[in-house]
Amino acid sequence: MDADIIVAELTADRAPAVVELCRRALDLPEDAAEAPAVVDALWTRAAADRPVLALGAYRGAELVGALVCSVAGPDPRVGHVDLVAVDPGQRRRGVGRTLLSYAERALAGLGAAEVLLAGNPPWYAWPGIDVRYTPAVCAALALGYRQDRTAWNMTADLSYDGSPALRPTEAAEARLAGQGVSVRRAGPADLPALAAFARSTFGGAWDAELAGSVGREGAGCHLAERDGEVLGFAAYGSSRPSWFGPMGTAPAAEGTGIGGVLLRRCLRDQRAAGVDRAQIGWVGPVPFYSGSAGARIERVFFLYRKTLTAQQ
Known part of the structure; x- marks a missing residue:
């Protein structure tokens, strides 16, 4: 030294x-x-x-x-x-x-x-x-x-209107509504249910990231629920405005399209806030993010x- x-x-x-x-x-x-x-x-x-x-x-x-x-x-x-x-x-x-x-x-x-x-x-x-x-x-x-x-991050391009990351979700949300599933922005009152869902379904320590996303400036969270039961969530901006995550969907709801809807709702929020390249941090399911938002592996x-x- x-x-x-x-x-x-x-x-x-x-x-x-x-x-x-x-x-x-x-x-x-x-x-x-x-x-x-x-x-x-x-x-x-x-x-x-x-x-x-x-x-x-x-x-x-x-x-x-x-x-x-x-x-x-x-x-x-x-x-x-x-x-x-x-x-x-x-x-x-x-x-x-x-x-x-x-x-x-x-x-x-x-x-x-x-x-x-x-x-x-x-x-x-x-x-x-x-x-x-x-x-x-x-x-x-x-x-x-x-x-x-x-490990790797993926990048979702939000810089132009036709980006796959900004595909409309209205038709998918209407289809989900027909199955009794509602999608909405999460508020502070939703935090206990979101944290409990994340812990019981995925373990880990997402409580703080959710608390850092819900209701905070430059951040946000969207959830899907049926009869008051949380089926999935997606959050962004906990550590910094350009980063997306965490997100998770209940195993029983996988394949319904909930994840893609929640993801793109968050990405549209980030684009509206002036972010033109969202970073999806520490990615696990590469095919999901590639298919749902056209994201690509960019940082290793x-x-x-x-x-x-x-x-x-």
Whole structure:
């Protein structure tokens, strides 16, 4: 580690400086543009339900690097590095490695036995390291991380009226209504039923993402129900306005077209809000999103894992 680099915990008042650093450091324009929302989600909002630590690397008084890490909510033995940003003029000078080494020791002190360079849902920036961020991949390998998964995002093009992602849903909604299924926008009063449905049907921890989508500016959620029973939902904007998800349909309702209707209702909302390319994050069912919205795989991520030693 470079002795000239001083690592210190960052307080909330340093968030604007971290945002500006991310705007310079994130090479992909879409990432740089959404730096304020990313930092807010990872640092401010995530801290409400899990331990979060923000670290800054300084050369003298200059902030040259930043890292945000956290402990997994369901399993405190797992730590996550959620964001690393290094000033472009300081790359290959040990800043990223110093921050990661410091984070490993800090997470070990919080009880973590291993560290993932992977998103920590429900508040995450990206599933892992975008394959185009070559310096980050090199740093992970140099520090002994091993790749254990690959993930991807899909993109739905909302930039033109004839996009498959914006296909009308009125006819499908009328057909569903004939089967007793109603589709509508969800409101805050629906949150308990939505959360219960998500937990019982899919497990996981979608409660916070739903709470971050329903009734919040720049976000939203649509649901399908029959006789007051939730059959499916689709949400967007929980972490940032351009991202779609989560969504889910009851197994008994699969194949009815509910999922495609809910998806495109959300995408139309995002288009109306000025989003021209919606990111469907950490995708599982690729054929569904391709068929329902013409979405395509566009971003691929490597996810890394490292077991911590007693010395750390």
